[in-house]
Amino acid sequence: MEAYRAEITLAFVTVYMLMCVVVGVWAMRRTHSAGDFFVAGRGLGPMVIAFAIFSSTLSGFGFVGGPGLVYSSGMSSVWMICVSTFGYALGFFLVAKRIRMIAEVREAVSLPDIVSARYDSRTVTVLTALTIVLGVMGYLATQILAMAVVLQSVLSALPMFEGIGLVTCIAISASVLVFYCVTGGIIASVYTDLFQGAIMAVSGVLILVAAAQVFDGGIQEASEIIFADEPEAIMPFGTLGFMTCLGWFFVFGLGLAGQPHLITKMMMNRKISDNRTILPLSLVAYALAALLWLSIGVVMKAVVIDGQIDPLAASDLAAPSFLSLFAHPLLAGLVFAALFAAIMSTSDAFLNIGVAAIVHDIPKALRGRSLGNELNAARIWTVLLALIATGFAIFSFYVNDRLVALLGAFGWSTFAAVIVPVVAIGLNWKRAHPVAATAAILVSLAINFGFEFAAISLPYGIVSGYIAVLGSLITFLAVSLSLKPRRLAADIDAVMDL
């Protein structure tokens, strides 16, 4: 079987992609309106929503960048995943109930619709929609690039595809993604998330088992090898130190409630009471899938220190190297399919919210109504947005070769800094003022992009996202408290009392 490793991996990936296409065709028959396309008519069950939320949380960043970060900087990045219990809980406490209620009362199909209902402010709505489009472009480009890089590594292992170009791989993988997103909209997205999430959770557990068998003494032997060589790497703060770890804890713990592709899913469940099932289901599934992040990173670092293999050329190679060296070919095939699942489940969510912002939110805020024939416009813009993001991906690949992981973290903190105050706090606090929301969005964008473009590095590894989230929250609360409260619409006021 070992001799056919490359063929087995390709078979798994092909079957997975065919399943995505089949779901797309099936979902097309259930998509009759823009409401179906963007929020699945608010008729989804708890299992579908739970897996959609969790699989959108864990992107290619988690499956490739995560193990890479553990390999390169020890346990520092694990703070991003161990905070998940807090992250999911806060997301549900702060957002899930009220976003679903406002979605039903106002027939909202997107996050900017919710913002519009809450603040009754064109400026805040447009700024939120623009932030989403901006963030989506960065995120989507990164995901498309990651998908193509992985496909290239899968295909080039076979003699018949040796030397296949990156652009060809981008075309193949983006075509599958665009197909099911265009045909089935969010319905295809969430139902593909269901089996994508299942593959990811199963892979996480199986990889932990495989990783524990690399050394006779299991994970403890791997830990001891790292501790003997570089103690700090296996200790709780890794090699990046206190401030980076606690910054990530803060940004990822609070930030889950500010990820638009996740909280939009909280508008789609059939019953509000389903939230009490969705929260534990999504958390458990995420925890299982995240085992891959931890176990591969630790074991790959230990085998390199132990001299079993040469140091990796790049930290992002930790997961692919582990799969080719230590995983059974069938498991490697499954995990490669899971990797595509992780990337695609996040990408389809981003495509959907980005298209909603362009077709529905921005035109509605600027001219009072969305584009004519919203469903067709949504399908056309899904293709266009994917094309633009693909162009951006190719450009960034040849001009800027920074780690996928760091781009992922930057995107997360931008959304966290903008949406946590405006939506997560705003939906719970009647005094939250539209001027404060505008100020918070501008402050967060200025800090995030200012630090990024000026390449400012803070002392002691303090992450810029930490400053951005703190800055936007302080601005939002202080400005709201300093202004006279604004009267809310009667229905929103009543919903916020519940």
Place this chain on the structure above:
Amino acid sequence: MDRIAVALLVGFLVIAGVAGLIAGSGPSHLAVTVLHAITLAVFVLLAAFSIPTHKRNAALWTLIGAQYVLVLVNWLALMANYGEVARTGATGYVFGFPTATFLMIAGTAFTALPLVAIYVFGFRRFIFSHEDEARFEAIVRDARASEALQTDTLNPDSGAG
């Protein structure tokens, strides 16, 4: 409600202040311990803040308080163990990881589970009671009726037969 917003604002300002002090003079164990303890308090407080004022009773504050104590104890144990390893250069192992690292991975994840339990098992008591559900259905009915009225006003022939 505003008192909680002020508390949050103060909390975030203190977090920013402590982080700024650390950035200026270098992270000490004590400063980091205090910083994270405040962050944990803000997280727990935010969960409580999302529950409407009239449902924030003694039972809820007891649960929220117990939750905070639990995560704080885990955090203090983590830092104590981490400091000990720094002093002695030796560590014990729990489930394959150094004790302090285990407290970070599993301790941080598991000690926050009571918050999930409050949401799941206290859903009808704190989050969305049957009375809330009935009131919400009434709000939706009113919204639909108001929409229908608006449509009729804008287009008087729409209801004609």
